[in-house]
Amino acid sequence: MTQTNRLQGGMIDRSRTLSFRFDGKAFQGHPGDTLASALLANDVRLMGRSFKYHRPRGPMTAGSEEPNAIVELRTGARQEPNTRATTAELFDGLVANSQNRWPSLRFDAMGVNDWLSPFFAAGFYYKTFMWPAKFWEKLYEPMIRRAAGLGSVSFEPDPDSYDKGFLYCDLLVIGGGPAGLATALRAGEAGARVILADEDFTLGGRLNAETHEVAGMAGHAWAAQAVARLADMPNVRVMPRTTILGAFDHGTYGALERVSDHLAVPEKGKPRQILWRIYSKHALLAAGATERPIAFENNDRPGIMLAGAVRSYVNRWAVTPAQNVAIFTNNDDGHRTATDLRTRGVNVAAVIDTRPDAPDGGDFEVIRGGVITNTSGRLGLTGIEVRTADGGQRKISCGALGVSGGWNPNVALTCHQGGRPAWNTDIAAFVPGSTLPPNMSVAGAANGVFTTHGAFHTGAKAASQILDHLGLSAPAPDLPEAEDGPVNLTPFWHVKDAKRAWVDQQNDVTAKDVKLAHQENFVSVEHLKRYTTLGMATDQGKTSNMAGLAIMAEVAGKSIPEVGTTMFRPPYTPTAIGAFAGRSRDKDFRPVRKTPSHVWAEEKGAVFVEVGMWLRAQWFPQPGETHWRESVDREVLQTRKSVGICDVTTLGKIDVQGADAADFLNRIYCNGFAKLPVGKTRYGLMLREDGIAMDDGTAARLADDHFVVTTTTANAVGVYRHMEFVRQCLFPDMDVQLISTTEAWAQFAVAGPNARKLLRKVVDDDYDVSNEGFPFMACAEITVCGGLRARLFRISFSGELAYEIAVPTRYGDAMIRKLMQAGEEFDVVPYGTEALGVMRIEKGHAAGNELNGTTTALNLGMGRMVSKKKDSIGSTLSEREGLNEDDALKLVGFKPVDNSKPVPAGSHLMTKGSQVDAAHDQGYVTSACYSPNLGCHIGIGFLKSGHARTGEVIRLVSPLTGIDHEVEVVSAHFVDPEGERLRA
């Protein structure tokens, strides 16, 4: 029994047969099929289960608005939950499984919910499950969660890649139906840069689904010709399988191109999907319309679908959903479906038309003024019950039912920027309102013009206007002949007195639920939606919102536009999270920055650590070292004993030049810089305008009008931005030029008593590095290794005699090798960020943990640095009382009373004997380490009244990590407090 429902003709390639499996069973279809069309061809109508009541469901539509026929597509890591069978292109080997059912689609134990549905009315859960309170997390919620949800994820990383891109155009045409094609042709011929995007894999829109002729040929043939013409234009980009997701500000559109979803797996190196950001000067929305159902008793059985979808299946895919089909309609479109079915030789059981004055059909029965009062068939439609105009009841046997309640223009994108649609009584539907996104026009069915003729003409008119705006001209178009039938429709939303008539099929919201919402005063559209979940399903309300609104209007005694409409929000159709992330995932989430000595450090077996984007050497393990502390202790001790080398390139460097450079720095730093002599470096503290410390570093004066400023690694970008703000916005007449040079120079700290001796071996003889010739805080431009330009700064973060030497980055690798070689006789060690941290804590230097955005110069023990004699950023607001309290937090050091105890960062401080709670909090430890020099853990941190409490024993508590012991308040300068070493 293969493809028993396949008809003649259609836009499928019968020369090839594709095999696929659904719920383990093998089927066949053809290229051009969707999963839904192929299953229908094989007489499979049951494809899913609904969300709440687990009702059996089949496809309701033939497009992306599908609420019912959603499946788990593919298996393994590529399993894709909630995939619309109606848009999934068939490929050979496709595997799909039904979802939200157990144990099988045909027998779903959760179907019991359907029998219990009276208890599960809208919002029932807000009224119960409250007792006892503890049971919610333990019992009720797990139960609800297991039952809820639709498809499942594989729990394996998505193996496919996603790409991103950026496109520019004069005109973005959204939708490749007649209106879109006509517009694209016209604009393309006029020379505009055009992008034509359509979600379908074959452009043409309804031309592919209808039997209307265009210019004397089949509509789909005309569409194919138009697409071919467009493809030949170099200024036009035709993008099938591309959904415009959202209309964002200033002509920016998001688009998803499904590059590989029609393949079993993407080609090597190719992405699964691409998220395009399209920058358009104009956009034309020609996204067509979506048919809407009518709500009636048991209107959700597999085999009941929209009448237009029946035509799509019949005409495009040459598939009939059953051999005997009935139609339920309030408009002429339904009759068209019957005609098309008859043309293809399918039996039409009857056309039930709600209109007493419905037109005559062809060779099928029309039941005028009739309504469907019930349907039968547990897993698929077997028949309908009809109440005729005279009140009689008829039972009609059928395997499928096409329903048409009219069409809703696809206005979603017109509303993405806050615009509201307007009600059009003629077609009883919302059409685009007066406030469209800037530079968007709408044509064709999306604008409520439902004929092919109208689509061509409104498209051509929009094209003229857009071309005028672009300053382009094109000859008046010769529009093809096309059908131009009027829309004959009498609004009819639901059959009254139904016990259960589905409005939102996926979420199982019935007409009664809408009425109950009204009864409970959830009348506003947003309340209705949120209370009943109407329109919150994966179809985003495309098939349900209108009926819900209409029923609410009816019970509230208002018109539909008075009740309102809900907002349409992006994305137009649900879109893979992976696509929005693009290439920036896993290890490629953010770029990596490597230091100039990275290759060398790798050779040395360094352990690396992420510091922002940077990868830095954390420590350099030596053979035999089994614990990181061994390595770090060794690096610290050896540096303090002899000499160590550390790559400090990551510190930000900003080149500041200009006649006013010194004055500029005087404004930037709270301490004075105007009088810094050439050849000297000074420590500087920058405040934010609110008086809080922003960053610290050094500024070296290389010339009268030339400084090099360093920043912390973390704040390099922010400080540069801030300096540009001060330069451009606050003091625009200062002669100052700024540029970052962070990456231009490889910079190494050479620290320790033997630092000078080591440097002497690499610095060229022309330069004096003696203590007298190059004292503490000196700086100079020098040469090294026989002529390489370099910069030398005598600054120290470790507290030792130390220098920082900078060479052009390309020589950084060679430089560290040279330094290590020169240091061999001193047993030089490379040290990483851990040892760097230990030594700066031993010296009591503030770093990121102390400059945490809430601390002032006063807190940092640098209150006196804030010059009162000049204007600098932050100096005024730093004077506020709250920042200058007598017992303000001050940076001090801590040593454990019991030397074996740790002093962990993040611990809080309590006065001895006081209560341990927030009210008695005295401060906190910011940075801590084991000091191999002191032989115990030490910490620095902020303590109320700070130094005044030196010698006091206080209580260090970290209830989070189970720590509570005593520490002594000491100076933060644990090592060489007088600074003799760094001046040596």
Place this chain on the structure above:
Amino acid sequence: MMIDHPTLGPRDAAEFVYMGCASLINRPDWQAEDALQQFIDYGYQRDNPSGAHRELWFHEGGDRSWLVVTRDTVTHAITQVELARDVARREGRSK
């Protein structure tokens, strides 16, 4: 969102870093009698209008210009873009 850069033409706002109200250009005089109060207002009080808003954007991913952009906070429509340096000079800032 697109910002029509006065030198470079329309550029994606993603290339820019936003700071806030352009009134931040008008930094008070530190020697004024009521300097502290002026700085408090400057630092903390905002018009925050719904409608036209003059605001500072930094073209960090571009030419490193600070711009003053006049943008409607309800519709996001941008009506004017100027180099902040020109605005600052016009508003009397110097050195």
Place this chain on the structure above:
Amino acid sequence: MHDLVAITPLGAAEPRVDTHGPVTLSEITDTALASVAARLGQEEQARAWLGTTLGVAAPDPARVGGKDLTAFWMGPDQWMVEAPYRTHEMLAPDLARQAGGVASVTEQSDAWCRFDLAGDGLADVFERLCPADVRSFKGGEAVRTSIDHLGCFLICRTPEHFSVYGPRSSAGSLHHALLVVMRSAH
């Protein structure tokens, strides 16, 4: 002459070359760079001097130009001068001397890594990398833009030859992004 041996931004002794489809991606190391920013009030003089140095007018915004030396626009009254490193290792100090105080010059040679892409279909590659309108480029364009979170300069020498300057420390990430997209686009 010093005895230090340079390594490439990708961390090797020799520059790397990769070809995929019609596109060749080359790591370029023979480039010296120096930024030139006009001093306040000296904008016209700085532009004139730079024009003399380049042998063509100082490039307009978002443009690149020159002969032996080339320069591209970086910002208001600010340019980046490019020259062969072999012959111009001292580009910045040389320019600083020549500028005679009308411009501030800063060495930028090693702040950047440079990758050149040559071949057909480069727009297909770059439209997946950055929000620049590369399809409209005819040669001579220079824009600062963002490639996978990296601030880069994109220089269109000709539609068949682009240069990308990115932060040198992230050469590996930038190279990876370029290669991935070359494979995706071609």
Place this chain on the structure above:
Amino acid sequence: MRYSGFKVIKEALTGHRGWGPAWRDAEPKSNYDYVIIGGGGHGLATAYYLAKQYRQSRIAVVEKGWIGGGNVGRNTTIIRSNYLLDGNEPFYEFSLKLWEVLEQDLNYNAMVSQRGILNLIHSDAQRDAFVRRGNAMILNGADAELLSTEQILRRYPFLNVNNARFPIKGGLAQHRGGTVRHDAVAWGYARAADQHGVDIIQNCEVTGFRIEDGTCSGIETTRGFIGAKKIAACVAGSSSRLMTKAGMRLPIESHVLQAFVSEGLKPVLPGVITFGAGHFYCSQSDKGGLVFGGDIDGYNSYAQRGNLPVVEDVCEGGMAIFPVLGRVRLLRMWGGIMDMSMDGSPIIDRTHIDGLYFNGGWCYGGFKATPASGFAFAHLLATDTPHETATAYRFDRFARGCMIDEKGMGNQPNLH
């Protein structure tokens, strides 16, 4: 009418005819003791606690649209009290305690689900900061636990640890944190307030304040003048727009924060999880959708919608830690207007105008604060003294230099 399981069963068997309106649609009276402007979570909670806890009467809530239509109806539903600073932590912990008894108090199932919240740690410095925070929480009587990566992987086995740009080095958990069905909070408070006699007046927009001699005696609205002894503004993102009508400038900017929900899925995430090296946090609703968000767009906006770059940034964060989500589809995105204050913390205070009170500046942390905000604001309105957990939320803290800056970002609202 009391809600209960028995009532649900009874109504199910009798056609649901017995359910009445959850709250009345009241007509505005000419005079009240208290008028609360803003029918969002905070305004309705204020009215409820004012009526119930402080036994005040003649209370109205006026709402320009439909109740619960602001941020209480468009957030990512998270509750937690994992704050660091003294000015904040007691308040948010008080709020969490109120959440824990909310449903029984309101007789409304708002699905308060203490499924736990976890902040991932990616660096040593971040661990130091989280240890300090966790200790502050415990010292304030809240719960906190420092988890190892192994402990985290037991709960989230599919977290990206093998191919991560920023490795996970642990996490700070608050097990009492979790999620709440956000809309139900507004409805629950509205229903309970209504039952205590509060008038809820929808579709009533304030057009001005009647202020004479420094005293506010009522509001002009689209439905006429409404007099009151005390007027309480509680309008979140619209704070500046409203208070301008009273001649006030605020230390607040309005910014857009986007949020996202995926299609429904069978259970994936057991709790709330926050990425520490990017902008992404996520939980799963009872209905099955993944509810997630990230950072604000960063520019002033009243538009309730954002732009693509932030959508992409958030999803990049998601794919950095959960590459299993690649094929999960984002169903809907939306934006709310955040009243971003100058230090990232709120204001609950009297204004300089007698009779006019202000509650705002919640940034994107307003939802979790709903019960305590209502309680503390009711306390202030009823007693003219700040509630003990909200003493720091004063207007003058900026002038005094007593900012409550959790993130340490200073006076730039979009960085908080």
